[in-house]
Amino acid sequence: MPSAEGLWEADPAQSWSKAFASPTITKSGVDAILSEESLRLSVRSSFGKLWSSQSSPQPENQLGVIIMIHMLLRRKWDMVQYFSEAVHLKITYSHKLGGREAQQQQYLGSIPEYAEWRDYTCDCLDLLHWDAIGFISQQSMFESPSILHLHLSRLLILAPVEALLRCAQTTAASTSIDSLPHSIYASSEDRTTWHTTILSWVREDMYKARLAVIHAGAVLWHVRRFSSHPIVEPFAVFLAALTLWAFGNFGPRREHTCSSLTCSQHTERFPSGETPSTIGPSPCVDSSDTSSPATGNSSINMNHSQNRRPASTRCEVSLTKRRMPRMLQLDRPLDDEFVQYFIRYGGNTQLFLEGVDDLCSEEGPAEILQEASKILIEQPMFWTISAGYAAQLDVISANTTCNTTTEDVRELLS
Structure with missing residues (x-):
């Protein structure tokens, strides 16, 4: 180390x-x-301490934190390859038997073993986040580059990155932008495949999607205020923009804009059997640790907790929800409690950012791409690849007029 x-x-x-x-x-x-x-300590022993016992290796500098992040991401590649091959073999075998499973790929987030591994990895990143916060407290609250790496790592783990990059490459296929790293994803594959993956992420894996959106906004905040121009910055902005765009474009459209900061009495209910993975303690579970970096997973079974609690507690939770804000600005520091509420119950929360009035409105997805493009262009051009990413975001923004309708969703999910 x-x-x-x-x-x-x-x-x-x-x-x-x-x-x-x-x-x-x-x-x-x-x-x-x-x-x-x-x-x-050696890198191997430090990572073993982090992964096996989930105790912080306590790196002595920011580079040590970044090394641990990359060790976790390297393991992610192995897991994705393993489960992807397993799903492919299952589909091939089903096809030979004439089963229906051969007609569509299985979303990785729906595989329990992969979801459990993802949650565990987020817990490890939480520990590293606390280490990074410790360094920040010694530097007059100036966010170091490791914070950008931490937010980017959450996007790489929580968002369907390959599907987003395929979507970006396919959308801009008619242009001359072919020098970006993700051009390797260019293929003649039917767009239904990655459309279905993104839809599954937004609608079925909603808790992880909302958490990814929080980190995407944090990337934009960091780059605007604390940029030190690391080599990963252009890609981090690009991926954050795609994540926010997909969430706004493929998620449910909001029919009207809510201008009130007071939440309505509408209460979302979890589908039977779902266990949302959240960033901190559940409103239904007592915990002395209520402050955590906006990441990770507490592995709390919400349904089980609610069944154990008396009716009075459930009423108090509902009352708390009615008093929570109905609007969040994603590219500003957020209160932990607001973030936890949004992940659990934020289906009707209005999300806005600089230059974007409502991410889930008709104009929101295109506006966030335009805003990210401005960030890439207006920042000092330390990395010329920023211009390529900005140009591709502009192309996607121009083609975002074809919104995903209800009929499209039914067709893709059928």
Whole structure:
């Protein structure tokens, strides 16, 4: 693992020796450097501590946090490949038997084993998020690049990234934009496949979709206020825009704009058997830990909790819901309690961002693409690929006039 920030930043050898001063080590020069290196954990053991025991490896700098994030994402590739191949074999076998399962791919989020792994990974990212927050508190609240990596990692885990990139590439296929990394997803595949995946994500995996939307807004907030122009920034903005666009374009349309901050008495109910994965303690479950980074999963069975609680508690929960805001600005810091409420009951919450009055309105999906394009262009052009991402967002925005209608949804899900 990388050395501590103080040692890394030390310029002359004397400053390094002073920063490394240890009563148990009296060596100097090269021997002191080797001794310091021997005291650091290996990447393998640090990741094992994070994954196996879900305890923070406590990296001593931001690079250590980023390394752990990439270790988690590398494991995600293995899991996706494993389950994708398993589903493909199942469909092929069903096709040989003449079964109906061969007619459509299975959404990965609907596989219990994959969903459980995803929740566990989000818990690990929570621990890393707390480590990053600790670094922030030492830097006058300036968000370090690891925060952008943390939000981006949540998008990569919670959103159907490949389907979103296929959608983007297919939409812009008629243009000359072919130099972006995700152009590898260009194929003659019927658009019904990735349309169905995105629809399943928005409508069936709604709790994870809402959590992804929160992190997408956080990406835009970070880039506007704390950008240090890391190499992942253009792609992070691009993916955040696609995530927000898909949520607004494929989700239910809002028939009218709610201008009141007071919630109505309408109460959403969970379908039987669903267990929403949320970012913190459930309103129906007592917990002393009510402040957490807007990530992760508490693995709380909502139905079981509600069945155990008396009617008076359920009434109090309903009353709390009526008092919660009906509007959230996604690209601003959000109160943890508001975020938890939105993930559980936010089907009718108005979402707005800078330049977007209502994400789920007719104009919202196109507006968020235009806003993200402006961010990519107006930021100092450290990475020329930003122009390519911005151009593709402009193309998708121009083609977003064909909204997904109810008939389209029925056809895709049938």
